[in-house]
Amino acid sequence: MSELLNYLLQNDENFRRARLPALYSDFRSQRTLNPDGFAANVAAWKRGLSSAALAGYAPSKSGTNNHLTLDLEGDSLLRSLETKQFGRPLALGTVLQEALANGEMMPLQQFLKAKESIYHRSWGSIPWSVVAWGLRQVGIGGPGDNLPKGQFVILHNLEVVSKAFSEATEDRTSPFERTFSKTHFQRTFAEGLLEENQRLSEIDMEVLVKFLSRDKNVLATDGNTVKIRSGGESVEITQEDSAIASLKELMEDLTRQTEVLSKRIDDLNIAAQDAVRRKNRIAALAALKSKKLAETNLSRRHNTLSQLEDVAAKIEQAADNVQLVKVMQSSTVALRNLNAQVGGADKVDEVLENLREQMGEVDEVGNIIAEAGPGATVDEAEVDDEFEALMAEERKKDEEAERIKREAQEQKEAEETRRKLAELEKLGPLPVPGQEGEKASRPLTPITATANDLGDMKI
Structure with missing residues (x-):
């Protein structure tokens, strides 16, 4: 197996084993019977040969690896693609003729001698019949879509490089x-x-x-x-x-x-x-x-x-x-043009002076409107009276809050006093001094008092 064919089988998914019978067959009749299949086979061959040439696996008559051109002198390309099972690709000439017609390949000498850009007039815009006739006039192509002869520039590879x-x-x-x-x-x-x-x-x-x-x-x-x-x-x-x-x-x-x-x-x-x-x-x-x-x-x-x-x-x-x-x-030159548009320092001073004047007029008009407008005058006495009323209301709220707080404190202290008096009553009458060992003959006089009377009492 040649290096070219081995490269295609290893690196191009279009050349998997299942596709080889179709690629090596004479699919020229599919141009009209199965246009999609014909286009797929042609595209696979063009991509495969282009990538192989760019990688340096395309055969060359001189023995030098050319990456931007394809050498079709003799039958070295066909021999490199020949296999024992499928032989040589029968429609390869058609593939290369299609590439020439579409402007994807160009004869080397024509490319080098062209005065105008190759993009100026694409070969793809010329009808196939005209292209085929022109190629035959320079010895390229012929009956049966034979393999063209010579060296051809691969434009895709040229774009990549x-x-x-x-x-x-x-x-x-x-x-x-x-x-x-x-x-x-x-x-x-x-x-x-x-x-x-x-x-x-x-x-x-x-x-x-x-x-x-x-x-x-x-x-x-x-x-x-x-x-x-x-x-x-x-x-x-x-x-x-x-x-x-x-x-x-x-x-x-x-x-x-x-x-x-x-x-x-x-x-x-x-x-x-x-x-x-x-x-x-x-x-x-x-x-x-x-x-x-x-x-x-x-x-x-x-x-x-x-x-x-x-x-x-x-x-x-x-x-x-x-x-x-x-x-x-x-x-x-740019600064001169810009300064000319500005008009110089004198013009800038004039513009700023006019700007200041106009701004002053705006302020003056605003003051006049403010003085003449309804409700513009504010009575300071009314403002002070309203402020004092608000302050008085605020003080009243503070005094009410203080009174409520004080009453709550007094109520709490009264409750504490009553609790302690109740605990004293539970202890019973106190012993009389001088009568040791004897109980008191009469009980203590109960003490009655209101919560307000006992508010300041200390037990």
Whole structure:
């Protein structure tokens, strides 16, 4: 089983075992007999081939994995999809012809040579018969919906990678960070835009640059220099852009050279030590001499790289100054327009003076209305009399409450006195002094008193 077919079976639910007989059958007749089934099969093949190409499993004549194009030279695609049970997919040519007719795929050379945006006139708006005739004129398609020949751009994959590129470059704000030579641009962005550490091929990068510059207006390029556009920037590549791109590429080359020289010095040092251990004086001296030459070259590369970094810093600072001056100029124009709308300090003073006058008139009118209005005058004597009446009523309430509280207290004390007198009567007559051992001959005279008479009595 090929890698392509294994990928589809493992990762695409449309290629489960139960669906394979329908997908590998000649379902071209369903275009009119069963339109829904025909559309489902076509959509499954298009999604499967698109995702497989993006993941790097589509076969290529050159042996390089292309993620944005589908290579249909020869029958490598059919052989990759062939199975012992179902053979080759019989309607795959129809599927690819449908993708071409709907604008989901485009011939590579036509895509690269197009002057207008591919969205300007969608292939999907052209009748199928016209598209089929046009494809046959350029050698694509033919009787029986044969498999088209050539390389074709997969627009869905292009949209996916374009979105990843925009997300990866959204934090590049300065002109120095957004300008590259063509070679430097390819080395910088060939990796990191796809999943699973996949790398875009040279054809992929060429297609991507064309798409981002012509159809998305994200890049500006003259064929040698590539610049990530910022809002409001010119689409033309300036001389300053070319200088920045060349400088960055040279710095990258020098950095790579320093890495190679550093590794060579380490290797020569190990070789010299090994020669000394083996008592090989000639080999040791040769390794040390080569090491010294490499160290000299490394020192020169570092000095040159340091100078270029200083130049790059100055260029970046100058570019930032240009942006700053532009912002200050636009701010000056904005302030001038706003001040013109205000009319200057004299007009502001005049407006404030008029405002104060109008506010004064409002206060004056309000005072006049308050003085002339009915019921505006308040008799202070009547207010005082009403206040005294309220206070007298309040005092009366307080005195009544105090009287009720005092009577309740007196009633409580009288009840306590009666209780204690009742307890004394229960004790019986008191003994007479001088008659020890004898009981008193007469009882005590009962004491009678009212509760009010005994109110202050202490027992």
